[in-house]
Amino acid sequence: MQSKPFGEHYPFSCFVTGTDTEIGKTLTSAAILNAWAAQGYRVVGMKPVAAGAHWRDEAWRNEDTDSLVQAGNVEVPYEWQTPYLWREPMAPHLAARQAGGEMRLEVILDAYERLSEQAQAVVVEGVGGFRVPLTEQLDTADLAVALGLPVILVVGIKLGCISHALLTVEAIRSRGLFLAGWVANQVEIDMLAPQANVQSLCERIPAPFLGHVPRLEQPRAEQAATFLSWPQTPDR
Numbered sequence: 001m002q003s004k005p006f007g008e009h010y011p012f013s014c015f016v017t018g019t020d021t022e023i024g025k026t027l028t029s030a031a032i033l034n035a036w037a038a039q040g041y042r043v044v045g046m047k048p049v050a051a052g053a054h055w056r057d058e059a060w061r062n063e064d065t066d067s068l069v070q071a072g073n074v075e076v077p078y079e080w081q082t083p084y085l086w087r088e089p090m091a092p093h094l095a096a097r098q099a100g101g102e103m104r105l106e107v108i109l110d111a112y113e114r115l116s117e118q119a120q121a122v123v124v125e126g127v128g129g130f131r132v133p134l135t136e137q138l139d140t141a142d143l144a145v146a147l148g149l150p151v152i153l154v155v156g157i158k159l160g161c162i163s164h165a166l167l168t169v170e171a172i173r174s175r176g177l178f179l180a181g182w183v184a185n186q187v188e189i190d191m192l193a194p195q196a197n198v199q200s201l202c203e204r205i206p207a208p209f210l211g212h213v214p215r216l217e218q219p220r221a222e223q224a225a226t227f228l229s230w231p232q233t234p235d236r
């Protein structure tokens with residue numbers, strides 16, 4: 001199948017999930033935003049639930065949100081991009097409990113609507129893997145369903161990722177969500193046969209493969225974007 005650089009594909013809002021935490025969702029989301037912004041599209045990132053905050057410029061900030069702010073090109077209030085920012089870098093339902101707060105889906109959907117009025121595409125980064133609890137009743141898969149966006153799956157390439165990836169694909173598709181594509185992001189440097197692992201995933205994931213981002217010396221969105229491309233005729 002022929003491919004085009006990511007930035008040459010018309011932007012669309014999407015939900016970026018991953019096989020785990022710390023496997024490259026933020027890097028990938030920022031790369032997608034960067035590619036679209038470089039083409040002159042108005043795009044914005046969203047990290048609706050973030051855990052782990054630092055104090056800067058008289059406000060609490062989150063590293064992921066900061067990266068998405070930098071990669072996008074539409075200025076909006078920080079709290080639209082991250083309506084729920086918890087202090088501790090831990091499972092968000094536990095961070096919320098510790099802070100005596102609770103998350104509501106409507107608040108996130110409302111913030112998403114505001115963002116989508118300001119931009120041609122909103123790239124929404126999930127939290128951790130696909131099914132991270134938000135409340136007693138709700139998890140991030142429910143959030144993806146409520147948003148109803150095409151999903152992009154980031155697979156952190158390391159030993160064990162094949163099963164994690166296939167289980168995640170199953171969970172996405174069983175909810176009726178459209179898996180728009182997947183990205184291989186090299187997490188482990190000393191892994192044996194990384195290419196063969198990626199090939200094994202290509203043979204098993206029923207969605208376009210958008211590219212393999214190698215382990216980068218200094219991970220930056222612009223550089224990561226050069227490894228991503230979009231098939232000209234994605235199946236729908």
Ligand SMILES: Nc1ncnc2c1ncn2[C@@H]1O[C@H](COP(=O)(O)OP(=O)(O)OP(=O)(O)O)[C@@H](O)[C@H]1O
Pocket residue numbers: 018020021022023024025026027028064126127128129185186187213214215216217218219
């Ligand atoms: N291809 C890569 N090469 C080098 N470093 C990388 C690569 N991908 C990610 N990293 C680094 O690994 C760390 C985790 O990546 P990232 O923040 O994108 O993960 P995440 O899936 O968004 O995690 P979280 O679940 O916390 O949101 C970051 O410090 C990031 O810069």
Ligand SMILES: C[C@H](N)[C@H](N)CCCCCC(=O)O
Pocket residue numbers: 021022050051052088089090091092127128129131132
């Ligand atoms: C704080 C961290 N970087 C992530 N954003 C939160 C990951 C939560 C994972 C929860 C789990 O599945 O066990």
Ligand SMILES: [Mg+2]
Pocket residue numbers: 025026027064125
């Ligand atoms: Mg992240």
